[in-house]
Amino acid sequence: MRVLVPFDARSPKTRLSGVLDDENRNEFARVMLDDVLEVLQRAGHQPHVISTGEVSCECPVRIDEQPLTAAINDRLAAVDPPVGIVMADLALLCVATVERLVETDGDVVIAPGLGGGTNALVVRTPDFRVDYHGTSFRDHRRQADSIDATSTIFDSFRVTLDIDEPDDLVEVLLHNQNRAATWLEQHGFSIGHAGDERTLLRSVE
C-alpha cells in the first residue's frame, strides 16, 4: 500500500527545544523519519514522503510547502485508494503494528493521537478528506459518517504516542528498537531510576 508520510523539514519538533537545540532537533526528527520509513518498508508497503523542504532519502519525496491538510488532500485527490497516512514522528512504530493497522477493517481506519489528534489513517474510499486542525480525531470520524463510510478506531500506543515533548523521549528509550533510541542514548539521554516513573535524565556532555 502507498503510505504518505508528511515531514516538516523546516522547523521540526519545536516543543523539544528545551532539551535539544536546532541542529539536534533537525537530526533527531530525521532519525525518527528514517525509522518510520524502514518499518513501513519492512512491513511491505511503499512510503512516499510529503515534505515541506528538501530531504534526501531512498523512497519517493514530494516537496509541498502547503499546510499539512492541503498537502495531504491534494495527494488523496490524485491517487487511488487505499492510501495510508502515517506521521513521521511515530518512533514507537513496529512492523507488527503496521500489519495490524493495514489488516483493520473499515473504509477509514483512524488512529488517534494523544489529545485528540490523528496519527495514522488508512483511507479506502475516494471521497474522504483530512482536516488536521483541532481535535481531528473526532472530525475525521464525523467526516467518515458524513460520506456514509465506515470508520474504525485503531488501538495502539505505538501509533497514539507521537514524539512531541521531552517526556515523550522516555517512551522512545523504552519502546524504540532502532535508530531513535540509539541516537538519544548517544546524546546522553537515559531513563531515571527515581521513584517517579517518567524521569528523563541527560548527562552533561
Added chain:
Amino acid sequence: MRVLVPFDARSPKTRLSGVLDDENRNEFARVMLDDVLEVLQRAGHQPHVISTGEVSCECPVRIDEQPLTAAINDRLAAVDPPVGIVMADLALLCVATVERLVETDGDVVIAPGLGGGTNALVVRTPDFRVDYHGTSFRDHRRQADSIDATSTIFDSFRVTLDIDEPDDLVEVLLHNQNRAATWLEQHGFSIGHAGDERTLLRSVE
C-alpha cells in the same frame, strides 16, 4: 479468566487534586472502577477487586492494606494461572481490547503504562511475580526472562493511557463511552476547541 483489579479506596487519584476535590476524586475513581469491572464482565471474565479499603460492588472484593506489589503477589501465589491484572483507572478500556489482550500469546503479556509503568498483565506461569516500583515495564520483562518465560508487549492506547493527570481527562472525554465520560460532562468538563489539541475546559458551577 480471573482478573485482579487493584483499587486504592483511601486517597485515589491525588494528581487530579488541581481539578477535583477529595469527594469528587473518590467518586470519579469509583466511576472508573465500575467501568473497568463492567468491561471485564462483558468480555466474559471474572474481576476480583483488591482494595485498600471498603468498597461495595457486585463482584468479589478482598481488602488488603499492603502496598500494591505485595498485595498482588500474595494473590498470584494463592491462585492458579492464568490470572489477569488490570488497573482500576483504565477508563479507555473496551471489550474488544480485553478480548485482544486475552488472546495475545505469551507466558506473560505486559501492557506498558505511559512512562514505563505496567497497566495490565496476563500471567500464564505460576512463578511470575510483580514489582510495580519504578519502570516496572522493563523489570517485568526482565523477570519473565529470568524464569525462562516468554513475554509479549501488548500494544493498546486504551490500556497504556491510564487516567492520572488533568490532561488525561481529555482522553476520557474522547474515548470512554460509559460512565466516566458522562460523569465528567455532568461535572462541567469538556474539550476545548482552541488551536491546541489538548485543552480541557471546565465550566464554572
